[in-house]
Amino acid sequence: xxxxxxxxxxxxxxxxxxxxxxxxxxxxxxxxxxxxxxxxxxxxxxxxxxxxxxxxxxxxxxxxxxxxxxxxxxxxxxxxxxxxxxxxxxxxxxxxxxxxxxxxxxxxxxxxxxxxxxxxxxxxxxxxxxxxxxxxxxxxxxxxxxxxxxxxxxxxxxxxxxxxxxxxxxxxxxxxxxxxxxxxxxxxxxxxxxxxxxxxxxxxxxxxxxxxxxxxxxxxxxxxxxxxxxxxxxxxxxxxxxxxxxxxxxxxxxxxxxxxxxxxxxxxxxxxxxxxxxxxxxxxxxxxxxxxxxxxxxxxxxxxxxxxxxxxxxxxxxxxxxxxxxxxxxxxxxxxxxxxxxxxxxxxxxxxxxxxxxxxxxxxxxxxxxxxxxxxxxxxxxxxxxxxxxxxxxxxxxxxxxxxxxxxxx
Ligand code: 3PG
Numbered sequence: 001x002x003x004x005x006x007x008x009x010x011x012x013x014x015x016x017x018x019x020x021x022x023x024x025x026x027x028x029x030x031x032x033x034x035x036x037x038x039x040x041x042x043x044x045x046x047x048x049x050x051x052x053x054x055x056x057x058x059x060x061x062x063x064x065x066x067x068x069x070x071x072x073x074x075x076x077x078x079x080x081x082x083x084x085x086x087x088x089x090x091x092x093x094x095x096x097x098x099x100x101x102x103x104x105x106x107x108x109x110x111x112x113x114x115x116x117x118x119x120x121x122x123x124x125x126x127x128x129x130x131x132x133x134x135x136x137x138x139x140x141x142x143x144x145x146x147x148x149x150x151x152x153x154x155x156x157x158x159x160x161x162x163x164x165x166x167x168x169x170x171x172x173x174x175x176x177x178x179x180x181x182x183x184x185x186x187x188x189x190x191x192x193x194x195x196x197x198x199x200x201x202x203x204x205x206x207x208x209x210x211x212x213x214x215x216x217x218x219x220x221x222x223x224x225x226x227x228x229x230x231x232x233x234x235x236x237x238x239x240x241x242x243x244x245x246x247x248x249x250x251x252x253x254x255x256x257x258x259x260x261x262x263x264x265x266x267x268x269x270x271x272x273x274x275x276x277x278x279x280x281x282x283x284x285x286x287x288x289x290x291x292x293x294x295x296x297x298x299x300x301x302x303x304x305x306x307x308x309x310x311x312x313x314x315x316x317x318x319x320x321x322x323x324x325x326x327x328x329x330x331x332x333x334x335x336x337x338x339x340x341x342x343x344x345x346x347x348x349x350x351x352x353x354x355x356x357x358x359x360x361x362x363x364x365x366x367x368x369x370x371x372x373x374x375x376x377x378x379x380x381x382x383x384x385x386x387x388x389x390x391x392x393x394x395x396x397x398x399x400x401x402x403x404x405x406x407x408x409x410x
Pocket of ligand 1: 019021059060150151154359360379380381382
């Protein structure tokens with residue numbers, strides 16, 4: 001792969017693909033974590049007099065957090081301390097004119113890339129290369145720089161389409177992400193503990209299967225919906241409220257798969273011994289084996305309980321390598337952030353080399369000022385795909401571009 005510092009950007013137009021897709025509440029972006037993560041690359045490009053064209057997606061069509069990138073431009077602008085222009089267009093005439101009129105050291109934010117139909121679908125690189133998006137912008141740009149690690153599992157035009165047309169260069173964030181994730185995955189140190197939470201159950205099962213089968217994990221601690229599926233697969237009842245919630249989300253069918261993993265690796269997959277629910281306006285913790293278990297028929301599980309947190313903390317203290325993805329519960333609600341925050345804190349306090357990710361859930365690391373985590377990944381699904389042993393289309397595109405352009409003058 002190329003290195004960012006190998007090129008001369010003076011007066012060159014750089015398409016900078018970032019992933020600034022961020023959590024939103026009442027129409028407002030509530031975390032700038034992904035913006036801060038790309039600042040070193042953006043600053044480097046601006047300091048070296050590039051004309052920087054930023055592209056990002058925000059959510060997907062019909063979702064509540066599917067927004068224009070006007071706010072993204074404002075946030076980036078206030079973090080950089082310079083104007084970030086915004087154009088309400090992706091690759092049409094307005095966008096192209098705005099790009100062409102940029103001066104060295106100036107920066108422009110394109111509209112939400114997923115406002116363009118081509119960007120909402122995945123297709124092989126050859127097809128992405130032939131999209132209107134790529135064909136219209138290609139004549140205007142000299143280099144592509146990418147820090148969109150969080151979208152690295154997607155094969156979409158803005159991510160992979162330029163690979164054979166322009167030198168595609170990883171930014172500082174991309175480089176850091178790949179270095180840290182490879183270190184955690186390839187390390188020979190033991191014990192290696194994986195903490196899998198959140199709602200991406202299928203992706204997490206893929207990770208569990210891959211890391212256990214290939215000797216990359218010694219133990220898996222579960223939380224979130226991942227733990228509910230494994231708990232059910234172990235034969236425990238989680239009550240009507242939870243079963244019907246999992247059914248609605250189409251997750252019940254994954255119990256068989258979880259059972260297969262347990263048949264092979266039972267002692268290496270830990271599930272919570274207690275869970276927290278909301279009862280009469282309060283956090284109530286219920287032991288999985290207690291006679292208060294009826295509560296699960298009425299109240300959905302919102303978090304792991306304190307006994308589980310304690311057990312997980314003890315295990316994490318002894319770890320050499322920790323990989324964690326996704327929250328332990330509904331961390332957006334204060335009373336139910338406890339599991340997520342305490343587990344992330346325990347990871348920070350351990351001496352292990354630790355990588356923590358999970359898309360929007362990493363916002364809680366900043367909110368609760370949790371220190372000591374070796375690498376906070378900006379990736380959610382991308383991080384899971386990596387640890388599931390899958391090839392990431394964006395990483396493959398960077399390699400293809402390097403092979404194609406490595407001999408050109410920089
Ligand atoms: C993410 O938050 O995981 C990335 O921005 C990718 O988003 P996507 O899952 O909508 O492609």
